[in-house]
Structures are given as structure tokens and as C-alpha cells.
Amino acid sequence: MQLLKQFWLLAKPYWINRAHWFTWVLLALSIGALLSVVEASVWLNTWNKEFYDALVDLEFDKIQPLMFEFCVIIAIIVVLMVYGQWLQQLVIIRWRTWFTEQLISQWMTDKTYYRMTLGDEPDNPDQRIAEDARLLTSDTISLFVGGIQAVAVLFAFTRILWDLSGQLSFEWNNETFQIAGYLFWVALVYSIVGTLVTHYFGHPLHKLNFAQQRKEADFRARLLRRRDSAEQIALLKGEATEQRQLKNSFQFIASNWYSLMNREKKLGLVVNSYHRVAMMVPLFAGIPALMAKSITIGGLFQVRMAFMKVYAGFSWFVHNYAKLTSWSATVERLGTFTDAMQQQHQAQNIDCQTSMQWRELTVQRPDGKPLLEGMNIELNAGSHLLVSGASGLGKSTLLRTIAGIWPFYEGQIFQQQGETMLLPQRPYLPSGTLHDCLNYPATQTVSNEQLQQVLQLVGLDELAKDVEQTGEWQQVLSGGEQQKFSLARALLAQPDTLILDEATSSLDEATAIALIELIKQQLPQTTLMMVSHQAVLKPLFERHLDLMPYGAAKA
């Protein structure tokens, strides 16, 4: 029940939205095509009787038109099945596109992607957005349409099977019993037993599938992390350790895989035996009717096909058991992911005033332990503040709090009105053209000349020559160059408040001084707040804040 509720919460926003009426049309057409296949199968069923009867009676003049009829029925079935499937895939991609966009938007809104890393983040959000969204949409549609088709098959063939079965008479305890539509009852009982046995053998698959998806994603994430840190690993000669860790991570996949495959083997033994036996059950069960001459040989083949269809309808659950368990694992994973995202949205928003202010501000770690306590400050627009203090005291965390991305604090914060920009010690440089990298996150269009100008101002003349060149800038540029590049971004963006977190730590002292002076000169209206261990920068700031551990701050 909980699972269905979780599923409904995930599916509802798309399917009740009127804007998606065309997807409903496509879904209806796809279901219509597959229901027509059921209708054509009923036609094929009648054909079966006529054909086998003609064969038994050696009526060759009937066989030729029947062969032509067969070709027509098969052609119709093939075309309907292929187009039905094609329409289903269209429905899937439309839903998946919307669903993935929603997940990405929720993940990106209010810095949720970052806040989630601060608490008990559900594992591998990348996998949930990419893989789980794909599985949810494709499995739901194929299970839903398949389920409807199974019900239609049941309706269409139950009647046929019932009529063909006639009545079975038998004596027991000197009494005569008659069972109408007995082949239908055989199919029903056979399918119920199969379903129960399948569930008994298959139910542990849910947990195993869940674990498998998670472990595969962990392994992929580990590999990615190695690629991102390739240079550091190479310099530290960490290959053997990395190899061991990756091997261990893969061991988890392999051991879970063994459990999964053993469980699937047991289930396979049951499902396959059940299916193979099912093919002969109608022939054996039809013998009494054949002996009573209530059906012909053609009728027996008709019974067999009708029985197999009714059995297939009743056994839909059995045949889709593995898919259903993987689907339920996907729903659970996506449900916890979206719940976790929604909880993140409750983080506080920071209000704006004419000046930046903190009142009785206490910054904490995620576990609630205080880092910095009782801070009060007011920083007028255009003023410059240097924040210093011992390593690990909480300076970067304080800046994150002021920038509005760290939710663990008490007291009041007001940001200065306008744009705030925070430059960290290690800037993020996306790969692509230098133009796009410098203009990241591209809130305005800037000309190449503007870009060249700011690059020259910060001393990156070589890069300024061709801003359209592409590269892996994070790897290509030195630490110091990256910091110059980051400051060039600030010159370009001209924020109202600029927060620098050791943004000149990789530069020599003279260059660091020159660049801070450049910022002050180029952005005279901007409020500048900087965290730095570089004492030579002190004279450039008219206000200083020396942070003390858990104590009062002197401003």
C-alpha cells in the first residue's frame, strides 16, 4: 500500500496535468493497438479449429484459402504489435523527459543538491535521476499496458474456453457431479497455484534488486571519483590502493549478484516448469471432451490456444514477477529521493537590507555543535572586511552561511541588497570554451572583447588571445592561474557583495596584493569580505575580524 502511495506521488503530477493530453492520446492508441491484437488472436483461434479440422478431414480445397487467411491475420497482428510498441515507447520518452526535468529542477532549486550532501543524503542521486527515472517510466508503462492486455485476453478467451469446455461429468460417492466450463477452472486453479509458488520463491528478489542497483551505482561513482582525482592519485602513487578499493567495491556487486542469480535460478526453475507444463495441460484436460466427442481434433487445438491465453492472462503476475520486484525497488528509491529533496526545501531564506548584518549569529556543524558563537556585525555597502582566524575554526563555514547555502545556524543574517558572489579557494572551471567557462554561469551575454579585457587585467594575457579555444580548464590551468581566472569572473559579474574565501592563497604575495587592489579599484561600490591567512593583505582592508573558537569575535 505504501509502495502504491509512493508511486502515485511520483506519477500524479505528470498524468493529471492537462498539458499532457497528447500523451494520454498516444497511450490510448497504444492500448487500442494491443487490444486489437487480442481481437485478431480470437480470429486466429477460430482459424485454428477450421485449419486442423480441414487437415484431419483431408479437405485440401479448404486449406489454401485458410493459409491465405493465416497470412492476413499474422500481418495484422505484426503491424499492430510493432506500432503498439512504438507508441508505448513514445509515451515513455515523453513522460521520462518531463520526469527527469522535474527531478533536475527540484534537485537544483534552493541549492538542494548541495544541502543534501550536508545530511543523510540518499545514495547516488545521479543514478536516481538517470537510471531510476528511466526504469520507473518504462517499467510502469509496459506493466500497465501489459496488465490491460492480460485482462482483455482473459475476457476474450474465457468465454471461448468456457463454451468449448462443455460439461465434465464424474461420479464420486455414488453421486454424479457436473462441472460447467471445467477447462476454465483448470486454468484458474493452475494459475493461482503458480502465482503463489512464484511469490514464495521470488519475494526476496525485491531486496536483492534494490541492493544490486545501489551497489552498481556506488561502483560507478567510485570510478568517476578516481577519474576526477587522477593527477593526485598518480602523484601519490596510489594505484595499488585504488585498485584494492575498486576491487572491494566490485566484490559487493559480485556477491550480491550471486545471491540474485541463485534466487532467479530458483524462480526460473519454477516459472519455466510451470510454463512448459501449461502447454500440455489443456491437451490432457481436453481428452475427456474429445473422448465424449463433444469436441473435434481442431476443437482440441482451439481449446489449447484458448487455454494458453486464459492461463497467460491469469499468469501475468508470474511472468512479470522479476520486473515487478525491480519496479518496486525503483519506486522506493525514487520515493525516498524526492522525499529527501522536499525536506531540504524547508531551509531558511536570507533576507536583504541596505547593509550586511549578523545579529547574535552562531554557526554550527551539521550535527548541531557550535563552531562560532554570538557574532554581531554591520558592514556598510562598499566597505572592505578581512576575516582571519586559525585553521578549522569555521571561516569557510561562516562564508557559506552568509552566502545562504549553509542552513545550520542560529541568530539573524541580512545580506546586502543586490547580487552576492562567493569565490572559493578552488574555483569550479567547467570544460568547454574559455568564453563559457569565464562567463559561467552565464547570466548575461558578454562580448569577447570584455572577456579579453578582464583576462588581461588579472594578468592572463596568454589566455586572452583566444577566448573561443576549448579545453579542460580545471586540469590545464595552474592553481594560481585558476584563482586569477576566478577573480576575472568577479570583475565581469560586478556583484554588489563579493565574498572571497582564500581566493588568492595560491598566488605570490605581490600578485595577491595587486589583484585585491584591482578589485577595489574596478568595483568601488562592491562590499568586499575576504577570508585569508595572508597577513600582507591586512592593510588593504579598513575592517578586520579575528575569529576566536566558540568565543566572542572582535570586530
Ligand SMILES: Nc1ncnc2c1ncn2[C@@H]1O[C@H](COP(=O)(O)OP(=O)(O)OP(=O)(O)O)[C@@H](O)[C@H]1O
Ligand atoms: N559538510 C560538513 N560536514 C561536517 N563538518 C564540516 C563540513 N564542512 C565543514 N565541516 C567542519 O567544520 C569545521 C570548520 O571548517 P571550515 O572549512 O569552515 O574551517 P576554516 O576555518 O575555513 O579552515 P581553513 O582555514 O583550514 O580553511 C571543520 O572542523 C570541518 O571539519
